[in-house]
Amino acid sequence: MTWVSGAAGSGYGVHHLPYGVFRIGDGEPRIGVRIGELILDLAGAEAAELVLAGGALRRPTLNAFLALGRPQWTAVRQRITELLTDPAHRSAVEPLLVPVSEARMELPFEVADYVDFYSSEQHASNVGQIFRPGQPPLLPNWKHLPIGYHGRAGTVVVSGTPVVRPQGQRPGREGPVFGPSARLDIEAEVGFVVGVPSPLGRRVPAADFAEHVFGVVLVNDWSARDIQAWEYQPLGPFLGKSFATSVAAWVTPLDALRHAEVAGPEQDPPVLDYLRAEPHLGLDLRLAVRWNGTLVSEPPFAGMYWTPAQQLAHLTVNGAALRTGDLYASGTVSGDRRDQVGSFLELTWGGAEPVTVAGEERTFLADGDTVTITATAPGPDGCTVELGEVTGTVRPAN
Template sequence: MSWIDIPDGSPFGPENLPLGVFRYGDEEPRVGAAIGDQVIDLAPVASAQMLDGAQLFAEPTLNAFLALGRPAWRATRNWLLDLVRNENDRDAVEPHLTPQSAVSMQLPFEVADYVDFYASEQHATNLGRLFRPDSEPLLPNWKHLPVGYHGRAGTIVASGTDIVRPSGQRKPPDASVPTFGPSQRLDIEVELGYVVGTPSKLGAPVPVDSFEDHVYGVVIVNDWSARDLQAWEYVPLGPFLGKSFATSISPWVVSLDALAAAAVPLPVQDPAVLPYLSGSRLVNFDITFEVYLNGQLVSTPPYKDIYWSPAQMLAHMTVNGASVRTGDLFASGTVSGAAKDQRGSFIELSWGGREPLVVDGKEHTFLEDGDVVTIAAWATGGDGSRLGLGEVTGRIRPAVS
């Protein structure tokens, strides 16, 4: 319950309170919390209540707050919960509520490093069948380790940023030499991203049971993908220009504590994983994504059945001694379900372009200039309660000539 009026169907109820960075008019960006269709401007409220670390909410990114670590994250969440529940705090908070429609949301944190995994068995199987129809869809290593690659932190952009169609080398199977030009198979990838707060030391792997000590929360990720550029370049070293041009993230960071009610057991992993990937608290989250193309719902990928847990991703990412930093982002890779309308990319939804989708009476395979893609997500608790992650959106602009 909250004294703040929350519209029916809002993703940001009083148990959620995600953090983000907003700008009001010409004022400097600063940290806010979302509730209903409003933003709580945290800096003046925290200062008035003499909260430890109040000055961090006046920062233009969440990084300084993220670096405080789990005890401070939990204390801040408890403070926020009291603010929105306690009628006695109305006079302190109400003057600092601003409609979300009146602010512009910024990139919520400065991204230090970015890692993209490939953790959905259904997605990996679909692509294996598309790319290697005469072979086993999963490569031999896939069920032994969370496959991933390092991406570009500098091209992660805030939701609402236009995406310029990338250009590069492409070589169709029937061509003898490559050509250069705009991607003709521009795609999306529906992903869940994990935001690192507490850093680790170089040379010290992060155990799976220490996941919550390092990761603050989650964002929705759309990892745009140029499939034709990727197909020509990725053997033998993996994704490069086909992935590095842009990755969009949602503006609100939902804490792991807020998501706790949506935790579900990890699916059975067979064969058994190596000891460093085994732990007593391995979970996923019951999250459903909604993919909209030009306003029409085209897919609802489920996250709960993803094969590798985020704790295993972090453990594998650091098992060689690599460190993580405040602001690191690692993402699940494309999330796809078993049904056709649960696939998390257009290469799967159109089955390599051979089975077009019909949107507003028009056939679609890959993205066209002017297309708008919006990805929303909801977490479902064991009691049936819903908690929103917000949405991430982007419009495709023509390639630079």
């Protein structure tokens, strides 16, 4: 039990302890860990020798700490837990606690590379029916490998950053036209943050997932569906995706999600050997999507066809190197029902079936709209882990 007031029983209790980077006023960025509605200043804690990480916690991003690897991640987590639960440390630690409300959150890690997968069978089937009516919803390769594309690391932004409506070519009656996207959408996803790198030419087995991946962030992979529809054949997503990808300000360590591990889905046909791992595990994360404050969908992550470990194995099977700060995302999380989909493309079935948001009929995003994605997971002893939200507001095209 923590001695921090208000933290017991919250989704940010001592069982969670997500990491982030914050500023107070015009101060320098500092690494912190969240406990309830407070942030423990880890830069100050390491300077006071309350916790030791070779100076990695006094850097402006998490990257140096991520590179230390699982033994150090575990040792630091255990020490932070001790500091926040043993009353003997209270007098030394309490001055290092900062209210979340007074902090300005930064992108928590420098993104090295960004890869986005396509791992929900329901989402892939829905998109196949919308984009390729009259054809099989899944392409022949879909159940044999985790489909993905290499995104743009430089446009990954922290939650709360405004999203400017992209412009580009889109289909017109007599050929392409240029202008602001008229079908701006979201994709509710879960992202995985790589800590320990791997050398070029050596693949990473699915069984080594937890040795390389530090933690989890919620992701909104904003998507311009009209730009995407015109450009994506034959090489896949490009400008319809690369204008902005929002991530949560808080990175939840894998160690906080042990009680959320569930058996991965049955895969038929059987996958190739490099995609097998025992145990075959997914995560019981329960997402919620709010559009201008209206709850429109609750996507279930536990049913994703391809697991995070399989995605990592496939990402590196050709010998591609991992770098500290790599981010790979699950792809849109969608369930079996319309109120469980992770995109407005599916929610409104390509814009043909509007939904009511705050009393208005809507299909795609309008300027001024705000979308917030949250998620929870089961924790120990009936506790709940509340992942850091990812939110963004649409601004008019420049």
